[in-house]
Amino acid sequence: MAEGLKVLSAALPADVKLETTEYDLGARLYHRTGETLPDAVLEELKDRDAILLGAIGDPSVPSGVLERGLLLKLRFAFDHHINLRPGKLFPGVKSPLAGDPQIDFVVVREGTEGPYVGNGGTLRAGTEQEVATEVSLNTAFGIERVVRDAYRRAQARPRKKLTLVHKNNVLVHAGHLWTRIFQEVGREFPEVTTDYLHVDAATIFFVTQPERFDVIVTDNLFGDILTDLAAAVTGGIGLAASGNINPTGAFPSMFEPVHGSAPDIAGQGKADPTATVLSVAMLLEHLGYTAEAAKVEAAVAADLAERTGARSTSEVGDALAARVSG
Amino acid sequence: MAEGLKVLSAALPADVKLETTEYDLGARLYHRTGETLPDAVLEELKDRDAILLGAIGDPSVPSGVLERGLLLKLRFAFDHHINLRPGKLFPGVKSPLAGDPQIDFVVVREGTEGPYVGNGGTLRAGTEQEVATEVSLNTAFGIERVVRDAYRRAQARPRKKLTLVHKNNVLVHAGHLWTRIFQEVGREFPEVTTDYLHVDAATIFFVTQPERFDVIVTDNLFGDILTDLAAAVTGGIGLAASGNINPTGAFPSMFEPVHGSAPDIAGQGKADPTATVLSVAMLLEHLGYTAEAAKVEAAVAADLAERTGARSTSEVGDALAARVSG
Ligand SMILES: CC(C)[C@H](C(=O)O)[C@@H](O)C(=O)O
Ligand SMILES: CC(C)[C@H](C(=O)O)[C@@H](O)C(=O)O
Numbered sequence: 001m002a003e004g005l006k007v008l009s010a011a012l013p014a015d016v017k018l019e020t021t022e023y024d025l026g027a028r029l030y031h032r033t034g035e036t037l038p039d040a041v042l043e044e045l046k047d048r049d050a051i052l053l054g055a056i057g058d059p060s061v062p063s064g065v066l067e068r069g070l071l072l073k074l075r076f077a078f079d080h081h082i083n084l085r086p087g088k089l090f091p092g093v094k095s096p097l098a099g100d101p102q103i104d105f106v107v108v109r110e111g112t113e114g115p116y117v118g119n120g121g122t123l124r125a126g127t128e129q130e131v132a133t134e135v136s137l138n139t140a141f142g143i144e145r146v147v148r149d150a151y152r153r154a155q156a157r158p159r160k161k162l163t164l165v166h167k168n169n170v171l172v173h174a175g176h177l178w179t180r181i182f183q184e185v186g187r188e189f190p191e192v193t194t195d196y197l198h199v200d201a202a203t204i205f206f207v208t209q210p211e212r213f214d215v216i217v218t219d220n221l222f223g224d225i226l227t228d229l230a231a232a233v234t235g236g237i238g239l240a241a242s243g244n245i246n247p248t249g250a251f252p253s254m255f256e257p258v259h260g261s262a263p264d265i266a267g268q269g270k271a272d273p274t275a276t277v278l279s280v281a282m283l284l285e286h287l288g289y290t291a292e293a294a295k296v297e298a299a300v301a302a303d304l305a306e307r308t309g310a311r312s313t314s315e316v317g318d319a320l321a322a323r324v325s326g
Numbered sequence: 327m328a329e330g331l332k333v334l335s336a337a338l339p340a341d342v343k344l345e346t347t348e349y350d351l352g353a354r355l356y357h358r359t360g361e362t363l364p365d366a367v368l369e370e371l372k373d374r375d376a377i378l379l380g381a382i383g384d385p386s387v388p389s390g391v392l393e394r395g396l397l398l399k400l401r402f403a404f405d406h407h408i409n410l411r412p413g414k415l416f417p418g419v420k421s422p423l424a425g426d427p428q429i430d431f432v433v434v435r436e437g438t439e440g441p442y443v444g445n446g447g448t449l450r451a452g453t454e455q456e457v458a459t460e461v462s463l464n465t466a467f468g469i470e471r472v473v474r475d476a477y478r479r480a481q482a483r484p485r486k487k488l489t490l491v492h493k494n495n496v497l498v499h500a501g502h503l504w505t506r507i508f509q510e511v512g513r514e515f516p517e518v519t520t521d522y523l524h525v526d527a528a529t530i531f532f533v534t535q536p537e538r539f540d541v542i543v544t545d546n547l548f549g550d551i552l553t554d555l556a557a558a559v560t561g562g563i564g565l566a567a568s569g570n571i572n573p574t575g576a577f578p579s580m581f582e583p584v585h586g587s588a589p590d591i592a593g594q595g596k597a598d599p600t601a602t603v604l605s606v607a608m609l610l611e612h613l614g615y616t617a618e619a620a621k622v623e624a625a626v627a628a629d630l631a632e633r634t635g636a637r638s639t640s641e642v643g644d645a646l647a648a649r650v651s652g
Binding site for chain 1: 383389390393394398420421422423424425441442444446447448452453454455456457458459460461462463464465466467470493494495496497498499500501502503505506525526527529530532533534547550551553554555557558559562563
């Protein structure tokens with residue numbers, strides 16, 4: 001996080017004053033107070049221009065507590081319906097895929113619906129008769145806005161190609177709604193070429209033919225799965241950035257690395273800050289600092305192309321900040 | 327399918343009489359009668375020892391009709407709760423992954439619950455206010471039987487390692503039920519080493535470290551996604567076999583290639599029958615013909631190790647049958 005802020009400062013024009021507030025949420029707060037996101041913090045966050053979120057998650061906290069109580073709470077409270085995740089293989093970065101694949105796509109993951117709504121329950125908990133449900137909720141309203149956003153992004157890219165990923169042969173209700181809206185909105189974008197893939201088939205193409213993808217639009221859960229796979233084939237989760245975007249501006253958008261908190265190496269100063277720095281580039285872009293965003297991304301690209309030995313977290317941050325200022 | 331039956335005949339001991347009945351279901355039947363699986367056929371199938379299913383799916387039939395009306399109907403009617411899918415990279419087969427990964431795991435996918443139950447609905451269909459739901463149903467009973475089966479399989483393998491894959495940090499109700507039962511049943515198998523991965527993280531390991539997996543147990547939908555990815559990294563969907571197993575024997579188990587019907591090359595005699603032949607090996611194994619199953623798998627392994635130019639579907643079938651008889 002410190003390296004991300006370092007690069008952010010370096011990138012901003014001299015006349016822009018950067019004002020930051022740090023909130024120490026996550027495992028520490030939870031153990032001290034039992035809270036994950038105090039109401040007062042949520043209120044204060046509403047007035048910020050943007051949020052930069054460090055990876056959360058800690059083995060000492062039961063699975064789901066921080067995820068639902070902090071990360072997903074923010075995504076839902078601030079209606080982050082566009083979860084944007086580029087899948088780009090930078091020159092010089094080794095992919096686990098053979099050959100030298102050219103990978104440059106972006107996944108537009110829905111962020112506020114689907115199986116993530118937290119609409120589940122348990123009957124006869126702890127018994128041999130336990131039943132647990134999870135309900136995926138999907139609305140025309142929610143799908144239409146993310147699908148339209150994805151078409152706009154596809155329209156703005158050279159290849160102008162948009163792929164819908166779902167599982168409409170099994171999840172027929174949700175799948176048919178996604179498919180209908182995808183087709184309807186598509187009429188407004190005659191220049192965009194479209195296709196459809198079942199999520200299982202999409203994973204195959206991610207490893208056998210990743211160059212076929214340009215923009216992908218998909219459901220919250222499928223997007224979660226596909227973007228980790230995208231990170232893997234583009235050189236690892238250490239480089240994958242993401243934006244949780246509310247394009248209306250009603251609430252601040254939030255930027256975060258896709259990777260987790262890596263508790264095994266926490267505090268040792270060897271985590272790669274690149275994913276956070278690329279998330280800073282997305283933050284700058286979102287706030288209209290397009291040239292500055294491009295500068296940060298270029299700095300990362302140049303750094304990746306020249307990487308040799310291991311460097312500490314702050315060495316990478318310093319190198320990137322120097323490139324951005326230089 | 328013809329090649330699968332050819333190899334099945336060749337593999338069976340001389341004193342075993344193979345009796346087969348062919349049902350022409352799928353797109354052709356649907357267009358003629360609107361039916362996908364007539365009740366009379368379902369009744370007849372109950373008395374068979376096993377079912378070998380050819381790939382279904384046809385672009386002329388709306389998505390979901392054959393999947394829900396034929397394939398999933400059979401899986402549910404015959405309570406195929408163990409959906410068994412090996413992920414094995416045979417020597418001589420090229421993986422899209424760099425390096426020469428050693429891949430030999432098996433996914434035990436739950437087959438009768440989760441988001442596949444068909445418990446969804448649509449409100450205000452076709453309008454701007456449409457809402458669509460999909461309910462994932464999970465029972466202690468259903469999870470326990472597949473988890474125990476997976477432990478048994480892990481126990482019987484040299485590495486004795488079992489990984490649970492779910493998304494228990496988001497799908498907390500279903501996820502916690504899976505996790506609880508996984509831990510409880512584990513106490514009966516002290517020799518089995520276990521771990522847990524979120525489904526998104528699992529996809530990363532599938533491409534960066536597939537050798538880490540031995541046996542994987544997972545939910546119906548996650549299993550669907552992971553096994554296509556497994557097929558991709560082990561040389562393609564043309565080689566991936568599967569068994570839909572009801573270990574109680576109350577109903578016939580069903581064996582099928584993981585791949586689809588490939589309508590673009592249907593009838594041209596160039597589809598690779600290997601996945602069907604490997605499914606035949608699983609069928610033989612299931613019916614107790616263990617030596618015969620091993621012979622078929624060995625024939626496939628030998629054939630794959632020596633593959634050079636393109637061969638027709640029947641040439642591959644003939645070669646495999648010859649190896650099995652020889
Ligand atoms: C931590 C978890 C709740 C989260 C998700 O599932 O969305 C993460 O995997 C991600 O992709 O941002
Ligand atoms: C065809 C489809 C219904 C099926 C599934 O989703 O289970 C297939 O993808 C599979 O993996 O067998």
